Amino acid sequence: MNRQDVFLAGLGGQGVLLAGQILAQAALRSGLEVSWFPAYSPEVRGGEATCTVVMADGPVGSPIVGRPRALVLMDAGSVERHLPRAAEGAIAVINSSLAPDPPRPDGVRVITVPANELAQAAGSERSANLVMLGALLAVRPVVALSEVEAAVLDALPAHRRSSAGVNIEALRAGYRAAGGDVSV
Amino acid sequence: MEDRSGATRKLMSGNEACAEGAIAGGCRFFFGYPITPQNAIPEYMAEHLPEVGGVYVQAESEVAATYMMLGAAAAGTIPMTSSSSPGISLMQEGLSYMLGCELPCVVVNMVRGGPGLGNIAPSQSDYWLATRGAGHGDGRCLTFAPYSVQELHDWSAEAFQVAARYRLPVMILGDAVLAQMMEPVRLRPRGEAMSLDREWAVGGGLKGRERRIVNSLWVVPEVMEQVNLRMKARFDQAEAEMVRFEEVGDEEPEMLVVAYGSMARVAETAIGWAADEGIRARLLRPISLVPFPYAAIRVWAERVRLVLVLELSLGQMVEDVRLAVEGRCPVEFYGRAGGPLITPEDTLSVILSMAGVRRML
Amino acid sequence: MLDDLDLTEYEPxxxxxxxxxxxxxxxxxxxxxxxxxxxxxxxxxxxxxRERTVCIASVGCSVYTYEYFNCDCVQAAHGRAPAVATGVKRVRPDSVVFTYQGDGDLASIGLAEVVHAAARAENITVIFVNNAVFGMTQGQMAPTTLPGQVTTTTPRGRSREEGGYTLRVCELLSQVEGVAYLARRVLTSPGRVRAAKNALRLAFEAQLEGAGFSLVELLSACPTWWHMTWREAFDWIDQTMTRYFPPGEFVNWRGCGQAKE
Structure with a gap:
């Protein structure tokens, strides 16, 4: 059975939980079984936010992952705390805008993406979470980019669909930055 | 959202799926008080109960919420509340009164780390509270422990029929993992409201019937004993009819792993990995904690070298497992308390070390 | 002999x-x-x-209320009658729901429940019997025990140091929006009894009109634990208790009260 996990972490307010939910929704759209499990500190604003998305073509089993095989790390603190947990052979996408020059542990493939700058260029710095998600999909295609784009629309309330363009552009910018070809 | 099987499924949190399940099951009266990590349940009820002519009341405390349930149940409905560990402690008194009054209700406990104020992290440390509890006196709740968001939805709906059938409080035992995690859910259609027409219910006008008294005060010991015996008879019937559990894993196991709720999810993955390492393990997952699947565990205890119990606590359900095993084989325990999660990797190490130790003996 | 009387000759x-x-x-x-x-x-x-009334009994001397009123009844835990009444009334809005509570039940252990039922404007009626002492448990201090009053748990008389201050429930609730009718009455003379009954009628009328929460406080005699004759007890109510708990109408949704429109 094919089982994939993605662990996302960052500061509260960076959209870590939402990025994970969009990934989970895309997995559902793709016909996979999926679980999205959040953990965050008690502060309503700020603090750390993390979530784990597990996808499988059968029952996902544990929604909790000790040593993730894919990591999306949005700031220096989450790199420090969570990169050491990466499984052997894992891939880690790191936001170099907030975590410049991260460590590169043996057995882990580290991809750096200047997510804040790319998001700003796409139209809104708040879309850095989608830049990171796009970059992950380029290097670990757990679901198709098109399904994630559809999931972005699902996640937006009707009155905010007009801002979908910025989000899709951010997603694609991240995908390109990590070597993906959006025309495929 | 349609998946490949053509079924419509929606990505929902455990809290939301639980609340919608209750509405589908006929819940129309919900009395709530906020406490993390179950706030999405009262919020969902406040938003959606009016759509079906239902009533949400935010109580001033968990204590009051429980007595609002008592009044609502006395008036004939099957009411609901939800809370998390410290709030469930406060509800114990009211649940005892509901048992004494022979009134049904549905209570959801999304367990968090304790004791005391504890934290908002996942825990299974309320097993004793949920299975021995319901306050003072000689009664217990029927307790069910789903392990996925879909199961939470389904049991939340079923709980109303179960509570009505046995005229007992039903507790749905979740935790901060199940409350907050999101998974695809096949939603049940919203059913009719629970009927108010019950032979014990007050209100609705006498219309020629005798007046009714809902009461838990019975000063004459022999009369109070009769109330207890009636309750016990209904409990015994539930024990005969409501044992629920699931098994996965090796058909000829050397080790039986017993875990419930979110811990069973972790164990399921770890058992698969253990099989890859040549360990023959089987998971037995109690879904009904009260009534507990003693007989099913006893059967395996005759056939395995070891029973391993895994809990997010320092060992509560393990006592029920020992009661089931009755010394037929060793019962080992691994758990953590206060909120840290047990990962599948941790669980695999425990299984491997237990298997290694037993093989050397 | 009474048994020999032919009652048919009399009009009851x-x-x-x-x-x-x-x-x-x-x-x-x-x-x-x-x-x-x-x-x-x-x-x-x-x-x-009567046929559509549900009485919520409480804990204290009036614990057996459900045996006396000829209507549907629910026995509540100590202090929780307003919460139980809330549950009944929300499920059965056509029922007339009242609680009957003493001062220990309502003003001590159940203060939160009564204040919040009032704040929610629950359409229920509360009968609050205040005799300034815990009766059923044999004469301990209640929240409504007067300053200086001797009880079994204020043997030197209630003081700031021993027992603290006295709670006035009507004055407290008069600040709560959601209260439709609120009055304090005494039962020490025929005229005062008639006034009390009038207040009770208004309280139930408030509920029948859906105006909101209603409560009538009745200052009540406890000769047993006040260690008085009934006459002394009635005099104590009139001369001492009413000075601390002045009778009156605090809220009247029809506009005749001292407060509220």
Missing amino acids: VYTRPESFTDTIMRYCPGCTHGLAHRLVAEVLDELGV
Whole structure:
């Protein structure tokens, strides 16, 4: 059975939980079984936010992952705390805008993406979470980019669909930055 | 959202799926008080109960919420509340009164780390509270422990029929993992409201019937004993009819792993990995904690070298497992308390070390 | 002999209310719980609502209320009657729901429940019997025990140091929006009894009109734990208790009260 996990972490307010939910929704759209499990500190604003998305073509089993095989790390603190947990052979996408020059542990493939700058260029710095998600999909295609784009629309309330363009552009910018070809 | 099987499924949190399940099951009266990590349940009820002519009341405390349930149940409905560990402690008194009054209700406990104020992290440390509890006196709740968001939805709906059938409080035992995690859910259609027409219910006008008294005060010991015996008879019937559990894993196991709720999810993955390492393990997952699947565990205890119990606590359900095993084989325990999660990797190490130790003996 | 009287020759002018059962009340001699019950029963009869009334009994001397009122009844835990009443009323909005609570039940352990039921404007009626002492448990201090009053747990008299200050429930609740009718009455003379009954009727009328929460506080005699004769007890109510708990109408949704429109 094919089982994939993605662990996302960052500061509260960076959209870590939402990025994970969009990934989970895309997995559902793709016909996979999926679980999205959040953990965050008690502060309503700020603090750390993390979530784990597990996808499988059968029952996902544990929604909790000790040593993730894919990591999306949005700031220096989450790199420090969570990169050491990466499984052997894992891939880690790191936001170099907030975590410049991260460590590169043996057995882990580290991809750096200047997510804040790319998001700003796409139209809104708040879309850095989608830049990171796009970059992950380029290097670990757990679901198709098109399904994630559809999931972005699902996640937006009707009155905010007009801002979908910025989000899709951010997603694609991240995908390109990590070597993906959006025309495929 | 349609998946490949053509079924419509929606990505929902455990809290939301639980609340919608209750509405589908006929819940129309919900009395709530906020406490993390179950706030999405009262919020969902406040938003959606009016759509079906239902009533949400935010109580001033968990204590009051429980007595609002008592009044609502006395008036004939099957009411609901939800809370998390410290709030469930406060509800114990009211649940005892509901048992004494022979009134049904549905209570959801999304367990968090304790004791005391504890934290908002996942825990299974309320097993004793949920299975021995319901306050003072000689009664217990029927307790069910789903392990996925879909199961939470389904049991939340079923709980109303179960509570009505046995005229007992039903507790749905979740935790901060199940409350907050999101998974695809096949939603049940919203059913009719629970009927108010019950032979014990007050209100609705006498219309020629005798007046009714809902009461838990019975000063004459022999009369109070009769109330207890009636309750016990209904409990015994539930024990005969409501044992629920699931098994996965090796058909000829050397080790039986017993875990419930979110811990069973972790164990399921770890058992698969253990099989890859040549360990023959089987998971037995109690879904009904009260009534507990003693007989099913006893059967395996005759056939395995070891029973391993895994809990997010320092060992509560393990006592029920020992009661089931009755010394037929060793019962080992691994758990953590206060909120840290047990990962599948941790669980695999425990299984491997237990298997290694037993093989050397 | 009374048994030889032919009652058919007489027209009854004072009968047992239909809202009473035949059960003999177990209150102490001189206690005014029985009188308070009687007034409630008469009002229920006169309003014609007995068959759709649900009484919520509490814990204290009036714990057996459910045996005395001839209507559906629910026995609540100590202090929780307003929460139970909330549950009944929300499920059965057509029922007339009242609680009957003493000062220990309502003002001590159940203060939160009554204040919040009032704040939610629950359409229920609360009968609050204040005799300034815990009766059933044999004479301990209540929240409404007066300054200087000797009880078994204030043997030197209630003071700031020993027991703290006295709670005035009507004054407290008069600040709460959601209260439709609120009055304090005494039962020490025929005229005052009539005024009390009038207040009870208004309280139930508030509920019948859906105006919101209503409460009538009745200052009640406890000769047993005040260690007085009934006459001394009635005098103590009139001369001492009413100075601390002045009778009056605090809120009247029809606009005749001191506060509120």
